[in-house]
Amino acid sequence: MIKYFRSSVFLLSTIPFIFITYKIFLNKLGPEPIKEITHHTGEWTLLFLIFTLAMSPLKQITNMNIWISVRRMLGLFAFFYASLHMLTYVGLDYRFDMNEISKDILTKRFIFVGFAAWLLLVPLALTSSKKMMSVLKQYWKKLHRLIYLIALLGVTHFIWLVKRDVTEPLIYLLIIILLLGFRIKFQKTS
């Protein structure tokens, strides 16, 4: 049962990647293709961060451990889409022009927080294995609480980038705050 659940979650998680690849190869990205890829991978990064954060509340609500079995995978997918997002910006958009990119990071606050969020994801991805978990022991949990900060940085990145209509990023923010609130409440009652 768990095995089937995990493979289905894996397959579902690759759909956004397959979808954008299909659009790239069939030239279906419209007049500004690089922006399309950047937005698509950025949105899916936020969604996967939310999915990852939702697993433990789902476990509490349903009293089922099955959710925890896919949490690491979802977190790694968040890192995967975040890295695609970064690579699109660094490679496709700016052609690895490190001069321009470092100027952007230092002068544009939305890029600064976005970059910071991605950097913070790296140690989490590197220590995601069971082995690292037993090596780090009690520190592992502390380290991986960074995911909340990363999600907040990610959504700030989105809010600061929007020109005028902040409805969509505010919906993401609300969901993240709810998930964070659930965690705080649960910790107090248990």
Add this chain to the structure above:
Amino acid sequence: MKKFKYSEITPEKIYNKRRSFVKSLGFGLGSLSISSLSLINNAFANIEENKPTSFKDITTYNNYYEFGTGKSDPYLKSQNFKTKPWTIKIEGEIEKPLELSIEEILSSFPSEERILKLRCVEGWSMVIPWMGFSLSKLIKKVNLKPTAKFVEFETVYDPEQMIGQRRPILNWPYIEGLRIDEAMHPLTTVVTGLYQKELPKQNGAPLRIFIPWKYGFKSAKAIVKIKFVKRIPNTAWMNASPREYGFYSNVNPNVNHPRWSQATERPINGDIFAPRIKTLMFNGYGDDVEHLYSGMDLKKYF
């Protein structure tokens, strides 16, 4: 219909580049669409800054918040917008206020083709074969009072038809404006069409303004009022975020924007491998317009 010479309208540097590009391919302007060469032509087009953007991209990728904030919203949601009948009020600091119907304007001021580059503040650009005439021709017909220092353009307010106006995304109606000398500059164009056709609704039909050396949002669409005023107008984007959008909003690669790079831009052409190009001061029209700003600190008056 008189065709505007490329060299008069297109920034000269780009114009010259265009000629050498055409020559290098070994065929003249008239035979650009030789079908067997179209692939090569397309490949080169990606690095060719001054090739007009396709009609499809110009008419389906727009910022026109009156019809929604998505890029395809204007195209999708403006098709039932009524542009007839249409009158334009001309008022303020002039001897005799007047009202002109769109038909009167179209017949009194013949339109010509003007291929001009549009640079959006969001960091993308298009080359658009507009149809239009210099605003100065219209201004010369009305007698300005010496107190007229600025001109204000007002877009129609009609939330029944313009669904984007039902939400307070901007302070409706959309107001834009220019200093009188900017308005009198021959490159400041009253636009009535594009690609030799009637102006599509998503591009600001029936009548809009276009100022090629300023960021695109300065060029108000669906204008119902042209008002001459004493004081600097409170324009829509300046009103929304004065830190980000100044009254002048001249294209200027040296003035940083918190969100978008203004040093480079992406020409709209749907090509994933097309590189960014350098943004030019005044969008490449510096030789024509820089005298308007001599002695001004353009970092302060951005």
